[in-house]
Amino acid sequence: MAPLKSMEQEYPIIDAAFQKFCASHGIFSVEDLLMCDIDALMAFADKEPKSEKLKQGFTQILTIIDGLHQPWLNGLDLLEDAKWNKHVLSTGCKRMDELLQGGLRKGQLTELVGPSSSGKTQVCLQVASSVAKMQIGSVLYLDTGNSFSPRRIAQFVHKSSGSVLNYQADHIPLQKVMNSVLCHSVFDIFAMFDILHQLEINMKSQIHKADHQVQLLIVDSISSLITPILGGSGPQGHALMISAGFLLKKLAHEHNLAVLVTNHMVGGEGGITKPALGESWKSVPHVRLLLSRDHGSNICNVSVLKHSSILKYSTFKRNYNILLLHFPKMNMLLVGKHPL
Amino acid sequence: MGPQSWIVGDESAKEVLDRVFMERPFLLLPPLHRVPLRVGNVVELVGPSPSAKTQILIQAAISCILPKEWNGVQYGGLDHPVMFIDLDCRFDILRLSEMLKHRIMEATGSMKKRGGELKNAEKSISDRTRKPDIAFDEKLFIFCINRFLYVRCSNSFEFLATLKLLHHRLWKEKETHGNSVHLLMIDSIGAFHWVDRASTFLPLRDNDRCRKSLFLQGVSEAVVQEIKKLLRVHPMLIIATKSTILGDRYSSTSSEVKWNFMKHNFQDTSDTRNVTRNKLQLLHREYMPSVWQSFVTHRILVQPSDDHFATSNHQNHSLHVLEWLLPSLSFLDKFIVTDSGVSVVS
Numbered sequence: 001m002a003p004l005k006s007m008e009q010e011y012p013i014i015d016a017a018f019q020k021f022c023a024s025h026g027i028f029s030v031e032d033l034l035m036c037d038i039d040a041l042m043a044f045a046d047k048e049p050k051s052e053k054l055k056q057g058f059t060q061i062l063t064i065i066d067g068l069h070q071p072w073l074n075g076l077d078l079l080e081d082a083k084w085n086k087h088v089l090s091t092g093c094k095r096m097d098e099l100l101q102g103g104l105r106k107g108q109l110t111e112l113v114g115p116s117s118s119g120k121t122q123v124c125l126q127v128a129s130s131v132a133k134m135q136i137g138s139v140l141y142l143d144t145g146n147s148f149s150p151r152r153i154a155q156f157v158h159k160s161s162g163s164v165l166n167y168q169a170d171h172i173p174l175q176k177v178m179n180s181v182l183c184h185s186v187f188d189i190f191a192m193f194d195i196l197h198q199l200e201i202n203m204k205s206q207i208h209k210a211d212h213q214v215q216l217l218i219v220d221s222i223s224s225l226i227t228p229i230l231g232g233s234g235p236q237g238h239a240l241m242i243s244a245g246f247l248l249k250k251l252a253h254e255h256n257l258a259v260l261v262t263n264h265m266v267g268g269e270g271g272i273t274k275p276a277l278g279e280s281w282k283s284v285p286h287v288r289l290l291l292s293r294d295h296g297s298n299i300c301n302v303s304v305l306k307h308s309s310i311l312k313y314s315t316f317k318r319n320y321n322i323l324l325l326h327f328p329k330m331n332m333l334l335v336g337k338h339p340l
Numbered sequence: 341m342g343p344q345s346w347i348v349g350d351e352s353a354k355e356v357l358d359r360v361f362m363e364r365p366f367l368l369l370p371p372l373h374r375v376p377l378r379v380g381n382v383v384e385l386v387g388p389s390p391s392a393k394t395q396i397l398i399q400a401a402i403s404c405i406l407p408k409e410w411n412g413v414q415y416g417g418l419d420h421p422v423m424f425i426d427l428d429c430r431f432d433i434l435r436l437s438e439m440l441k442h443r444i445m446e447a448t449g450s451m452k453k454r455g456g457e458l459k460n461a462e463k464s465i466s467d468r469t470r471k472p473d474i475a476f477d478e479k480l481f482i483f484c485i486n487r488f489l490y491v492r493c494s495n496s497f498e499f500l501a502t503l504k505l506l507h508h509r510l511w512k513e514k515e516t517h518g519n520s521v522h523l524l525m526i527d528s529i530g531a532f533h534w535v536d537r538a539s540t541f542l543p544l545r546d547n548d549r550c551r552k553s554l555f556l557q558g559v560s561e562a563v564v565q566e567i568k569k570l571l572r573v574h575p576m577l578i579i580a581t582k583s584t585i586l587g588d589r590y591s592s593t594s595s596e597v598k599w600n601f602m603k604h605n606f607q608d609t610s611d612t613r614n615v616t617r618n619k620l621q622l623l624h625r626e627y628m629p630s631v632w633q634s635f636v637t638h639r640i641l642v643q644p645s646d647d648h649f650a651t652s653n654h655q656n657h658s659l660h661v662l663e664w665l666l667p668s669l670s671f672l673d674k675f676i677v678t679d680s681g682v683s684v685v686s
Binding site for chain 2 (some may be wrong): 031034035036037038039062065066068069070071072073074075076077078079081082108109234235236238239241242243246249250253279280282283284285286305306308309
């Protein structure tokens, strides 16, 4: 944040005298002002010879601070925003949509947790193809492990279960569908930050036309970007992880994106596997899905661990709604639901 | 004013009580009803994610924004606006609106049931008024949801800027709604812990001894100070959630953590708590700076449990356990989360 000195040009009232007064109380930047008790400072200013001018300076500072927080809203504003801007994107998978109450909600961060080869990337590719096929905007796919497969997406587009998607969509040429999936290879968290910041700038300046607006952002997998920086006792790794989470949520909220990330599993104590991004990450995603696959079987199970809009997510968690994903058939067929 | 009038006193004990109850009323917000909470208290809801913490906040918010009575129907609300500061940035309005609709329908439904027991003449009146009744529901819904005030923050500076300007906002709301905000909710207070812990002030000058080097500490101090200042002008009950972000850290080999582990263990055994409790406490290691800890007046621990509870309509709900840590109460409350919100089962 800006040092007071640099603000003098824009706001002449923050002049040398004001800066000197602030400096005498150890305040040099807007940051410092946020951390201090402004009322107490103003009381001090009263005793100064030119108190009137200092007070004007503080009024200016308060308007600057007023611009630093996010807008005040009420429930009705939020409800309107949810109604008009935060739609759900179908995953192209009927049972999965049912499980998620319609699909991936824009403005929310959905996480897939699961051990290796439990179908996380398959779900990502399926969702990408489904959204691309709808032709409502583009899909940004950040690939961290070279696991992105355009061929697989093409297969999904061809063979997507007709019952879920619009029949009309089948007539859209494959090239057009494939054009709306943008893939970036990302191998470290800083590259991801670069891309996300660029995306934010693009969305803000609206370089893209409305129909090319990014609708869905996929990071497969976010855990492989973050785990390398988590080691050691310093808090920097965790700080980057939480910042990445806030950036994704901010993008999702402000630009009405659905965000889908994956998180792999690692061996924990006593041989129990746990998500690579653990306790601190838990408070980041809105929705958390657990994927698992029985040994030697082609069937994947999906259950909801957390869902911010389902009231009874706890019952979902216990009942283990199971989705069956058959891999050899090249499309996701949902066979049934088996409460445990 | 002579010394005589000093001794005479200004008001009787009854008057004091009446005034205090007016100015600082008790807020009964189940499942947080074991200890009477009142305006001015700072309640911390601790628990892993997910453990229905936000759910409890939403429940409390709805109890607060609902009116006591609306068109002859008792809703039993506190009739005050609430302020929700979202630091986790994942609040879902749809959940609140669903629950609010449920609560309104429950209240009108029970009213109608009672209407059926009344005399026929009166029943026909209630039948005739049924249609406008439904229209009024929508009005009530809008009326209530308008009193839910929300702001989100995605870093500590935004949070501080929000707190600094909250004062003005609360005055404005008081003017528009006629009632002042009695409940301020923060979800969740430790959201920026890691980011703040990694940040330090960049010294602008050499030999700068005035500047605080511990950013995390400084932010907490500023937050507590701002809230204290706010409470002086706007008496409010504060409920803040805190997720246990350090859950799996105790197994770390870092010496700092080990030391904390031993210290904590020692404190707990000196508290003559049993071994399981010890482990429980360990999982919920404190990470907020002491200035916040001492600011908190009530602390409640919520946890999901493996037990289930079957409701009357044969739905299985998993039980959550609620325990009062400050003041320490010996029994546990169990609650379930249903469509209409949190309900205590034992």
